Amino acid sequence: MRTTELFLIAMLIVFSAPYLFWRLLRTDHYAPLVIVQIIAGVLLGPGVLGAAFPQWHASVFNPQVIGALSGIAWWAVMIFVFVAGVELDIGEAWARRRETSITAACALLVPLAFGCLAAILLLAWRSEWAGVDGARWQVVLGIGMACAVTALPILVLLLQKLGILRKPLGQRILRYASLDDIAIWGVLALILLDWERVGRQVGFFVVFPVAAIVFRMLLRRLPEADRWYVALIWLAACGLAADWAGLHYMVGAFLAGAILDARWFDQVRMDMFRHNLLLAVMPVYFLSTGLRTNWSGGGAAVIGAAVILLVASVAGKLAGVHLAGRLLRWPKGDASLIGWLLQTKALIMIIFANILLDKAIISAATFTALLLMAVMSTMLTIPVVAPRLRRMGFRPHVD
Template identity: 65%
Template sequence: MSTTELFLIAMVIILGVPYLVWRVFRTDYWAPLVVVQILTGILLGPGVLGKVFPEYYSTVFAPPVIGALNGIAWWAVMAFVWIAGIELDPREVWRQRRECGTTAALALGVPMLAGCAAAFGLLAWRDGWMGPEAQTWQFVAGIGMACAVTALPILILLMNKLGMLREPLGQRVLRYASLDDLAIWAVLAILLLDWKRVGHQAAFLAVFAVASWGFRRLMARVTEDDRYYIGLVWLAACGYGADWCGLHFMVGAFLAGAVMERDWFTLSRLDQLRDNVLLVVMPVFFLSTGLRTNWNVGGAAVFVAAGILLVASVLGKLAGVGLAGKLLGWQRGDAWIIGWLLQTKALIMIIFVNVLLDKHMITSETFTALLLMAVASTMLTVPFVAPRLKLRGHG
């Protein structure tokens, strides 16, 4: 068969299998379609399908097909992160800065410390977790941040399903998650600092600052339709600049969106764009993510590591949010709901650890453990939050 035919077979699998699983088994309560797509990507990867049906796997997912899928996945995830940057609203966070700052700091800091402790435990347990290009502090900080991440886009999706997105509690959670989202990309930029290329990185940031000023002035003068086209060109240019200087194209994609104003766009159209990206091209990213899963360090060890990281993430997040609730005098039960909502990790955390894997700071085994942890923590969110919301009269 030709590469085109194999590519289309792969696309049928990528789009069809998770949809059928999601619809037939009605998994939406505990596993939204996004989570099912990620799990399907893992099952279609070399760790499962490649082991059970190696000839079929090597035929359908041949190197030319993988190359084509990777190109789509890169652009899909860049567009998704760009939209996430646009949706940040730092002005509202600033208005509620005491509450948001305290909550975000504890909700991010405590699980990050727990994750760092888990990372030290993994290093003491056995070799095979830290990538060849990482220093110990980079590996530990990267694992710690992976345990602390909240996926803002998936959080929005889940809160919308729970009927609380536009309610006061939902808006509070969005402000906390938005501030943590900024911190995630700041930490990633620090992890990727390369002293051999620091001159290139400083030059990129300087040019980016000047170009952002001109870009913002231009965007303020054009129509909304033009803003989308110009914004996509801006996205590609920022991604190239960030990757050229060693910061990774994903950092550039986030910066490209972060300097844009959400008010430049009709909210419904921006939501539609995000939904279309999720529908049309992000499943390819999930598949390419699954193709990176690996069990070579030993299947049992990967699952044990995933369990350790999950415990560190969940307990750290609940402890941090609980402490914030006590300091700020929240209503009884708020800390439990907010703590579980902020557990959602799929997508942003997966993007984060993809960058760490690309930069050889973690091994594919660590990546697999983190991926399993991200999926599990996201699947726990709705089952723990929905009953508590019903007791409070929601849903």
């Protein structure tokens, strides 16, 4: 068969299989469509479908098809991270900086410590969890940060589904997640610091603020219709510059969005843009992510590592938020509810882990364990939170 036909077979599978599973089994209560798509990506990868039908899998997902899918996935996830950066409300976080900074710090540092401890235990168990180019501190910090991540875009999606996105509670949770989102990319920049390219990286951080100021001045003068198009040009330029500097194009994508003001873009159009992005192209990213999963270290070992990381992630996040609640004297029940809502990891954690895998800081088996942990952590959120919100008088829009 021709490459175009094989490519379209892959696209047919990646769009139809998750949708049918999600719609027929009505999984929204514990797994929204985006989570089902991530799980489908894992099942379509070499560790499951590839192991069951190796010849068919190798012929459909040949190097040419994977190359085409990867190109779409790169651009899709760059836009997705860019939109997440745009939607960060730094001004609101600053206005409530004491409460926000204390909560965000506790919600990040405690699970980070739990995750680093889990990483040390995993490395003591088997050294194969580290990538070929990963220093021990990079592996430990990378896994620890993966356990501490809260995925802001998925959090927005779940808050909307739970009916509290525009409520004070929802906006409060978004403030905490926004600061942690910034910290995630800061830690990633530290992990990726390449001393062989340190000159380029210093140059990037010197030139970028100047370019950002100039671009902000330009964008303010443009009509909104032009801002969308010019912003994508800015996104491509920032991704290229960050990748050239030895960071990662995803760091550039986040920074490209973070320096822009969300009020420059119509909120309804932004919501629709994110919705269409999740609908039309992000499933390709989920498939390409699934194709990178690896069970060569042993399925039981990978699942065991995922469970260890899940315990560290969930326990660390809940402990951190409860600590913040004690320091700030929150009403009873707030810390538990917020702690469970901040468990959402999914996309941002997967993107983060993909970057660590790209740079060979973690192994493919570690990436697979982190991916499973992210899916399980996110799937816990709605079943735990929805009943609590109903008792508080909210009406979650879940089955």
